[in-house]
Amino acid sequence: MVAVTDWEGPETPASTPSDAAAQPEPATTTDGPQPASYYHLTRAVLYREYLIFVRYPANAIGGIVVSLFFFALLFYGGRMVAGQALTDSIEGIIVGYFLWTLSVGAYSSISNDIASEVQWGTLERHITTPFGFAPVALLKGVAKVVRTFLTSAVVLGVMLVVTGTRLQLEPITVVTVAGLAITSVLGLGFAAGGITVLYKQIGNWLNLLQFGFIVLISAPVFDAPWTRFLPLAHGSAMLQRTMVDGVRLWEFGLGELGLLLAVAVGYLLGGYVVFHYATRRARRLGVLGDY
Amino acid sequence: MNASAPTDSMAGLDSSSQDDGDSTRSDAKRVPALVVEGMSKQFGTDTDGVMAVDDVSVTVDRGSVVGLLGPNGAGKTTLIKCILGIVVPDAGTVEVFGTDIGDGRRAVYANVDAMLEGARNDYWRLTVRENLRYFATISGVDPDSVSTRHDRLLDRLGLTDKAETPVRDLSRGMKQKVSLASVLAGGAELVFLDEPTLGLDVESSRTLRQELRRLAGEDGLTVVLSSHDMSVIEDVCDRVVVMADGQVVADDTVAALVARTDRDIVRITSPSIDDGVLASLREAFDVLGVARDADGTRLEVVAGGDELYDLMAHLRDAGVTLEHVRTVEPDLEDVFVELTDDAGGLGEPAEDGWSP
CATH class of the missing domain: 3.30.70.260 (ACT domain)
Known part of the structure; x- marks a missing residue:
């Protein structure tokens, strides 16, 4: 027992963090260590992400600059090649590009984050926590999505100004549809992160998946309805209707919204299961944290 | 820290002993901090595999500092990782403060933390204090409730002036101390320190050893410390478990080991x-x-x-x-060489000019 004076003694009834989660009622005294609840965990994980975001803005700014550079190539290069045809479809291209930057941000941030945590030896510390890694990973995912929305919003704003385009930007609908669309990609990020833990040399190759997102975003959901079950595809079609045609969230059919939610949750859970089994196998092979 | 383990262990006592607070406490104290039974781990296949840990059983009493000594590849780190669940063992059980971790009770981990060899163990882009708060939360403790303890920890480790400095800006010795502080931030009662002085200069290593002694002596911390540095083990540990080829070849106090040669x-x-x-x-x-x-x-x-x-x-x-x-x-090193039959395994060259 750690016997500093402000530390509770062995005779003090104490609860475990999992108890605390089940019974969030705070303990009666405030001068000793209190069990952390999921509220504290949420605060800690999100605050860490926030601190790194504001303290090291170079990463975010770099991402924005690269995104804008590629868009400029696409826009000005495309205008030279395709002329009026590109100008006519510019709204669709901007929406697609916006969703692509969101997808790349969510995917690479979570898969790279897992790789970094393995390298730093901090992933192990999350595995030996009384909370388990799952809630930490999901909270990290939420933080990455929020962060990606902030940077992609800047990219979207610049694209609209540069091209002189107007889009329907109803915030609740855009955030909900785009958020659920990239949740499926977050699942892919978890899977890729897990596979990288197991086979470290594959990590860089998995980054190439980002270019596959372009195919998913432009999937022909009307001609080939089955593609709606792929990540991003259905969400991309809905986002086009939202931002180009001005369709509001409540104007979509329940079936469409249900499918959007199901694809998001399905791929997120699937990705987490892959991550879980990959890290479990890494623990069996003794390669977790084998930096 | 959560006192879940002591509570668990007290729950198993009969009612007469529960009536007596003193005897309850002493009974709870008698539950070892760690009991490892029949731990084995093989890497690779049956034919060309390596038996990294081979039927190891170790018991660590509360408040003791136990050294895990062995040449490179003896299985020290794998044993620690198996105990922590970072490596899944092939066989064996682990009890921490009387609770079997095989039951899937993650709450047991609230009392355990580890500083692993070669790892940063903390976030270099966060400040020292931010790390302490983060890892206290991760190990199940509301960081606001232990801020006084964190101040004390920083003070003891000479980190008070650096509390608001990002870890990446600190020297290697300081970083190692932050790593130790972040391991202790959640009030874990059982800590594993894998090669804690590796790569430190003489002065930093000495300071860290002093702090470990003090924490173990004054705070009753239970420490399992692996090292291939004899002086660290001799300085800090009450007991030494010597490993070679994945097996425990000796388990005794430093004095008894030296005396028996x-x-x-x-x-x-x-x-x-x-x-x-x-x-x-x-x-x-x-x-x-x-x-x-x-x-x-x-x-x-x-x-x-x-x-x-x-x-x-x-x-x-x-x-x-x-x-x-x-x-x-004879000193510990002689005993070690005799036990492990591996004079070169310590990474230290033999005395210049000497040949057998």
Whole structure:
């Protein structure tokens, strides 16, 4: 027992963090260590992400600059090649590009984050926590999505100004549809992160998946309805209707919204299961944290 | 820290002992901090696999500091990782403060933390204090409720002035201290420190050892410390578990281990030991090492009790002039070499100029 004076003694009834989660009622005294609840965990994980975001803005700014550079190539290069045809479809291209930057941000941030945590030896510390890694990973995912929305919003704003385009930007609908669309990609990020833990040399190759997102975003959901079950595809079609045609969230059919939610949750859970089994196998092979 | 384990252990006591607070506490104290039974782990396939940990059983009492000593590849780190669940063992059970971690009860981890070899263990882009708060939360403690403890920890480790500095801006020794602080931030009662002084300069290593001694002595922390540095083990540990080839080859106090070695070594320096004398010595005694330089010949000979008289008589009869005679007390390193049969395994070169 750690016997500093402000530390509770062995005779003090104490609860475990999992108890605390089940019974969030705070303990009666405030001068000793209190069990952390999921509220504290949420605060800690999100605050860490926030601190790194504001303290090291170079990463975010770099991402924005690269995104804008590629868009400029696409826009000005495309205008030279395709002329009026590109100008006519510019709204669709901007929406697609916006969703692509969101997808790349969510995917690479979570898969790279897992790789970094393995390298730093901090992933192990999350595995030996009384909370388990799952809630930490999901909270990290939420933080990455929020962060990606902030940077992609800047990219979207610049694209609209540069091209002189107007889009329907109803915030609740855009955030909900785009958020659920990239949740499926977050699942892919978890899977890729897990596979990288197991086979470290594959990590860089998995980054190439980002270019596959372009195919998913432009999937022909009307001609080939089955593609709606792929990540991003259905969400991309809905986002086009939202931002180009001005369709509001409540104007979509329940079936469409249900499918959007199901694809998001399905791929997120699937990705987490892959991550879980990959890290479990890494623990069996003794390669977790084998930096 | 959560006192879940003591509570669990108290729950198992009969009602009469629960009536008596003192005896309850002492009973709870008797539950070992760690019991490992029959732990085994093989990497690779059955035919060309490596048995990294081979049927290891270890018990660590509360408040003790146990050293895990062994040459590189002896299985120290794998054993620690198996105990923590970072590596899934093939066989064996682990009880932490009386609770079997195999039950999937993650709450047990609230009392355990580890500083692993070669890892940062914390976030370099966060400040020292931010790390302490983050890892306290991760280990199940509301960081606001232990801020006083964090202040004290920072003070003890000489990090108060650096509390608001990002870890990446600190020296290596400081970073190692932050790593230790972040491990202790959640109030874990059982901590594993894997090569905590590796790569530190002499001064930083000494400070860290002092702090470990103090934390163990004053705060009753239970520490399992792996190292291949004898001085760290001798300085800090109450008990040493020596591992070789994945197995425990000795488990005792440093004093008992040293005492049980029966080698009494005499070191002789003389200008007049020629090859003939050396050959006769080798025939009659166990000559461990020979070194020749401008001052003459230095010998290390195993000679305890009557053998010492015989050795002196032998040298006198051979007309050897003795310049210097000294008995060499065996130390932990001698014991270690004897136990593991691996003089080169420590990464330390043999004394210059000596050959067997």
